[in-house]
Amino acid sequence: MSNIIKLKTLLLTPLIKFAVKHPGIMETKIFMKAMIIFPAKLSKSYDAKIVAGINDYEMALDSGLARINSEPEIILDLCTGTGFAAFKIAKLFPVAMIDAVDQSKEMIEIAREKAKVDGIQNIHFKKGNAIKLEYADNEFDFIATSNAPIYLSEAVRVLRPGGLILVAYSFGGDAFGKAKKIISHYLEMNGLKLLEIKSIGSGAYVLGEKK
Numbered sequence: 001m002s003n004i005i006k007l008k009t010l011l012l013t014p015l016i017k018f019a020v021k022h023p024g025i026m027e028t029k030i031f032m033k034a035m036i037i038f039p040a041k042l043s044k045s046y047d048a049k050i051v052a053g054i055n056d057y058e059m060a061l062d063s064g065l066a067r068i069n070s071e072p073e074i075i076l077d078l079c080t081g082t083g084f085a086a087f088k089i090a091k092l093f094p095v096a097m098i099d100a101v102d103q104s105k106e107m108i109e110i111a112r113e114k115a116k117v118d119g120i121q122n123i124h125f126k127k128g129n130a131i132k133l134e135y136a137d138n139e140f141d142f143i144a145t146s147n148a149p150i151y152l153s154e155a156v157r158v159l160r161p162g163g164l165i166l167v168a169y170s171f172g173g174d175a176f177g178k179a180k181k182i183i184s185h186y187l188e189m190n191g192l193k194l195l196e197i198k199s200i201g202s203g204a205y206v207l208g209e210k211k
């Protein structure tokens with residue numbers, strides 16, 4: 001088994017399956033510490049090993065983005081990493097202003113370099129913490145996040161009423177279908193209406209709308 005398949009099978013998939021049922025894990029100190037240590041270590045090889053190295057990595061996000069039938073103008077990609085979702089969104093909504101936030105300076109540096117090389121000007125990569133965002137309430141028309149912890153109440157705070165949020169994962173997809181009730185309740189508790197949960201390939205996406 002290659003290291004990437006081991007990482008996906010032994011760590012990422014079980015972690016996502018657990019977090020779907022126990023979202024509180026993402027706020028534990030140990031989890032948050034791991035989220036600082038690993039991205040710094042993985043940043044340089046992230047695109048080659050994770051994004052390109054894992055089958056179906058793009059499927060859930062692509063399918064979720066295909067469900068957005070409005071034209072959001074102000075968009076936030078949370079926990080952008082090397083910009084995986086932000087670059088797709090910029091292609092899909094070329095006139096939108098996109099902020100892409102990550103707490104890892106190493107990841108953000110790589111994302112900025114990619115934007116520079118590709119001449120992409122409508123994504124602003126910023127260092128920031130998804131738990132406490134430096135935005136006013138109701139700023140964004142659309143928020144996306146992919147393969148990252150989700151701090152829903154803070155994301156919902158900065159989303160405008162009627163705005164959409166898309167949460168996509170490339171692994172652990174079957175857990176989402178099985179946890180529909182829990183997920184729906186979690187969204188409701190945070191002021192969101194569940195529009196769709198879909199398991200697809202190895203992953204899944206959840207689409208919600210702010211009430």
Ligand SMILES: C[S@@+](CC[C@H](N)C(=O)[O-])C[C@H]1O[C@@H](n2cnc3c(N)ncnc32)[C@H](O)[C@@H]1O
Nearest residue numbers: 035039079080081084102103104129130146147
């Ligand atoms: C597995 S990577 C996913 C990157 C990208 N969204 C993707 O789908 O490839 C998770 C990212 O979440 C970021 N992250 C984790 N916790 C965060 C937080 N509290 N605030 C901001 N970024 C965070 C990490 O730094 C890392 O870059």
